[in-house]
Amino acid sequence: MMSKQCELSKEEKIKFICSLLQQAPPGEFRNVFEDLRILVRDDHLMRYEAAQVCANHTRNNFTAVNIKGENALVTRYNDLGGNRFFDPQIKLSFxxxxLSKRADxxxxxxxxxxxxxxxxxxxxNIILESYMKKHFLSGDCRVYRKTLRSNPFFVVCxxxxxxxxxxxxxxxxxxxxAFTPPTSQVVGKIDLQIHYFKKANLHWTASKDVKDCIYLISRVQFAMEFEKLVEAEENKLQTGLVESLQILSDDIWRALRRQLPVTRTVISWDKLLTS
Incomplete structure (x- = not known):
């Protein structure tokens, strides 16, 4: 039992809570939140002081949500304020x-x-939806139109x-x-996060920055050129990651003080003990 002398102040608790919540892997924010709620034992503190961290986590990870049978994303690019968001494709706001990841x-x-x-x-948006079906088992995309000094530009999530x-x-x-015919500059960033937690705790991240230029001749030509650009850059990142992981794995196996079996498989200690 923690003594009163060791108990954290409110400010220290808030700093501690926010720091851990910010590190929550994708898809695990609610789990981390509930674990912290049990440890802190202060629902008011968790609900109100961690609310902004929760909102930032949701927007930064482009959280998918179902709206009347249609998919939408929660990002900072379609944020209307007051926890309301809009979807330009289905022309709805919600x-x-x-925390609960529910829309109403x-x-x-x-x-x-x-x-x-x-x-x-x-x-x-239509071209990229087809791209998503070809390359992702589960995923969504959205194109948002923004304006800077009366100049329109698109943000693709x-x-x-x-x-x-x-x-x-x-x-x-x-x-x-940048929507500036006849050419347009494209700036992109690809991020990958993986958390493996079966009999281990491995958290891996990777990212890639992209800068390129495409022509704006017609709507279909523009959309297809952009799709090819995204596909090429994502393929480059995926291929590089696979090669890097193979090299990394080989180095790790060689660096171990006690060599693992050449099969590189998990040893079932329970079966060995009971055999």
Whole structure:
């Protein structure tokens, strides 16, 4: 039992809670939150002081949500404030609970202007949805139209995830496209997080920055060129990761003080003890 002399102050608790929540792997925020709630034993502190960390975690990981049978994402690019978000593709807005990951109070969203740049955005979104079906078992994408000094640009958010009882992973990328015909600069970043927790605790991250330029001749041509760019860059990252992991694995096996079996498989100690 912790003595009063060792008990943390409120400020120390908040710092401790936020630090651990910020490190929560994708798909595991609720688990970390509930474990901390048991340790801290202060529901008010957990609910209110950690609320912003929870919201940031949700937006940063491009959390997927189902809205009336349609997929949508929760990001900082479609944040309306007050825990409300909008989806430009299905023309709906919704309130989102960052802890329970539930959406409610769904309303028709009238903030999307039907003009030329919106047609380009819709075409790009449709092409990328087909790309997601080809390359991701589970994932979503969204194209958001933004404006800077009256100049429109697009933000593309892509997320693919696998969450189960052995390992969790999140592959996400964000791309900014300046809508400045006849060419457009593309700036992107791809991030990968993997957490393996069966008989071990391995947390692995990787990232890749991208800068390129594409032509803006027609809507379909533009969307297909961007799709090819994303596919090429993601393939490069995946191929490089596979090669790096093989080299890393070989180095780790050789560096161990006691060599493991050449099969490199987990030894079932329970079977050996009972045989």
């Amino acid at each position: 309130r989102f609970d960052h 109070k769904i309303l028709l969203y009238c903030g999307v202007r039907t003009d030329n740049s919106e047609l380009w955005r819709e075409t790009l 892509i997320e693919g995830h696998q969450y189960n009882d052995v390992w969790n992973s999140l592959w996400k990328s964000v791309w900014t496209i």
